Amino acid sequence: MTNQLDAFFAALADPTRRAVIERLTEGSAPVSELHAPHDIALPTFMKHLSRLEAAGLVRTEKKGRVRIVHIEAAPLEQAENWISQQRRLWERRLDRLEELARKFDSQA
């Protein structure tokens, strides 16, 4: 992963991990609770959490034998910014093309 964005997008490219993020918008939760709805082995699930944490999408803290997982908003904003910038650039270009078309029409 060269870039931060690489890790963010790769983290969100998996449905299990997106489901975890969706769940966490309702509030922080321990690993076991997050794991419950997913029909995969716990170690497998833990790897998904590690990936989210590595991407900075999530923060965790250990309390006794329980590990609590919290969502982290900053990377979501960063990814959203990248996407919306691409869309803006693309739309601005469409506008320029439209203007060119208008000029061409009025000449004809």
Next chain:
Amino acid sequence: MTNQLDAFFAALADPTRRAVIERLTEGSAPVSELHAPHDIALPTFMKHLSRLEAAGLVRTEKKGRVRIVHIEAAPLEQAENWISQQRRLWERRLDRLEELARKFDSQA
């Protein structure tokens, strides 16, 4: 890839592919022109384009021996919507927590 979002996010998880999308916001271009700035073999690069096309981020058309690549905005919107919805949900929850804190303070 279960979901459309899987393909979208996976497509954007690679720096070469993001660079292609960034370049395409300036306008459509043939494969060779898109390939030029990247120091990888052409077949490798073509696979990246295929991935973008499979994710629906890009459309291509063959004109003679040249293949022209165009950006496709819809998937960008879809991904952006998913991200911004998660952020909105998360922020709404923060607001609720703040309100609870205020109520608690005024009681104390």
Next chain:
DNA sequence: GCTTCAGTTAGTCATTTGACTAAGTGTCTT
């Protein structure tokens, strides 16, 4: 203090990914 409970570590496995080279196809250009 013995036992559950909540993770954790370690190790295996099939599939996918991103990269390469070498050779092939179809389209201009001359």
Next chain:
DNA sequence: AAGACACTTAGTCAAATGACTAACTGAAGC
């Protein structure tokens, strides 16, 4: 018609990914 040009196809390879089981650690609960 010959050669160059712009991809395409085919095949190899190493590393990463997502899944599993089995065995371990350390904190509660009784």
